[in-house]
Amino acid sequence: MLLTDKTTFTEFLIEARRTHPEARGDLNGVLTSVATACKAISRAVAHGSLADLLGNAEASNVHGERQKKLDLIANDIFIRLNENRGYVAGMASEELEQPYRLPAAYERGKYLLLFDPLDGSSNIDVNVSVGSIFSILRAPSPGVDPQPQDFLQPGVQQIAAGYAIYGPSTMLVLTTGAGVHAFTLDPLLGEFILSHRDLKIPRETHEFAINSSNSRFWEYPVQRYVDECLKGSSGPRDKDFNMRWIASLVAETHRILMRGGVFLYPRDNRNPGVAGRLRLTYECNPIGLLIEQAGGCASTGYKRVLEVRPETLHQKIGFVFGSRSEVERIECYHREGDMRDSEQPLFAQRGLFRTPA
Numbered sequence: 001m002l003l004t005d006k007t008t009f010t011e012f013l014i015e016a017r018r019t020h021p022e023a024r025g026d027l028n029g030v031l032t033s034v035a036t037a038c039k040a041i042s043r044a045v046a047h048g049s050l051a052d053l054l055g056n057a058e059a060s061n062v063h064g065e066r067q068k069k070l071d072l073i074a075n076d077i078f079i080r081l082n083e084n085r086g087y088v089a090g091m092a093s094e095e096l097e098q099p100y101r102l103p104a105a106y107e108r109g110k111y112l113l114l115f116d117p118l119d120g121s122s123n124i125d126v127n128v129s130v131g132s133i134f135s136i137l138r139a140p141s142p143g144v145d146p147q148p149q150d151f152l153q154p155g156v157q158q159i160a161a162g163y164a165i166y167g168p169s170t171m172l173v174l175t176t177g178a179g180v181h182a183f184t185l186d187p188l189l190g191e192f193i194l195s196h197r198d199l200k201i202p203r204e205t206h207e208f209a210i211n212s213s214n215s216r217f218w219e220y221p222v223q224r225y226v227d228e229c230l231k232g233s234s235g236p237r238d239k240d241f242n243m244r245w246i247a248s249l250v251a252e253t254h255r256i257l258m259r260g261g262v263f264l265y266p267r268d269n270r271n272p273g274v275a276g277r278l279r280l281t282y283e284c285n286p287i288g289l290l291i292e293q294a295g296g297c298a299s300t301g302y303k304r305v306l307e308v309r310p311e312t313l314h315q316k317i318g319f320v321f322g323s324r325s326e327v328e329r330i331e332c333y334h335r336e337g338d339m340r341d342s343e344q345p346l347f348a349q350r351g352l353f354r355t356p357a
């Protein structure tokens, strides 16, 4: 492996801070700890079955999902590497029902850290890419324990967001509100190296990603959109589409940041009490900020996802994101509603009871 003269993650953070002379370096502190956590998780993921880390743990999470051993290990790594640095006031995780309260002896900082410690963990046992997602908010009351509602800030208020992907190479993808930059882990140096500066998502695409095993539950606008994609050059879109589904939000996001595309995990009719599958505060918001910062769009199908005010920490929501022209088209189909309404009054009537989110 050759040594490169490329910028390391740490050098990048130092450089970025120069543009904020008032900054004390606390944000860089959180980002450095998160990057270290991601390196440690990458190592655990890579060891996999050699270290008996694959398979299920005994417990289930707040969503009723059986936790994997690596879900719990990754959660623990995030907490241990951030709790005693004095940069965060509190943390919230997919794997914990309530926000994590720092031990009494530790200093409380001025940021809140929300994370999905291991995303796509159903892929872990089959050696397919997984990742970690994080979102950083300002603590409304710095230096003290946060209240549960302090974590319920809309995504537009995020100070920084990103993910690590544990794939053929481990990468960290970050935004602090000034573009999206990607860093590739050099495993020998143990450093993230700036490999992609200012990622931009192409406006047009012919690639979509959706779990079509759910198609019988989809609302009409999603059925319409996917039907048109499937008809390809013989339908109204007049071009052929390709389809992907990895079942790992991080991996789908990474593909879209690298070469464009659109992702849908829409609100559906499977369970009227639950708006979608993905979680607003620690999945959709951070991914939404990255996508917008790269020139794409992130929506619930009905509105900009970053403007939704979370009602609960683990709230689920419909999520559509990626290349701008496709997301705008999908939003337009949602505005137009069910074009079969006039022929099917029963369907239209049921639609009245759905509250758009």
Ligand SMILES: O=P(O)(O)OC[C@H]1O[C@](O)(COP(=O)(O)O)[C@@H](O)[C@@H]1O
Pocket: 065, 094, 116, 118, 119, 120, 121, 122, 211, 247, 248, 249, 250, 265, 277
């Ligand atoms: O299995 P499905 O329904 O296709 O869902 C896949 C989605 O679930 C998730 O795996 C949820 O993430 P977790 O693994 O963190 O629970 C997303 O990454 C992915 O987009």
Ligand SMILES: [Mg+2]
Pocket: 116, 118, 119, 120, 249, 283
């Ligand atoms: Mg996830």
Ligand SMILES: [Mg+2]
Pocket: 071, 094, 116, 117, 118, 119, 120, 121
């Ligand atoms: Mg997870």
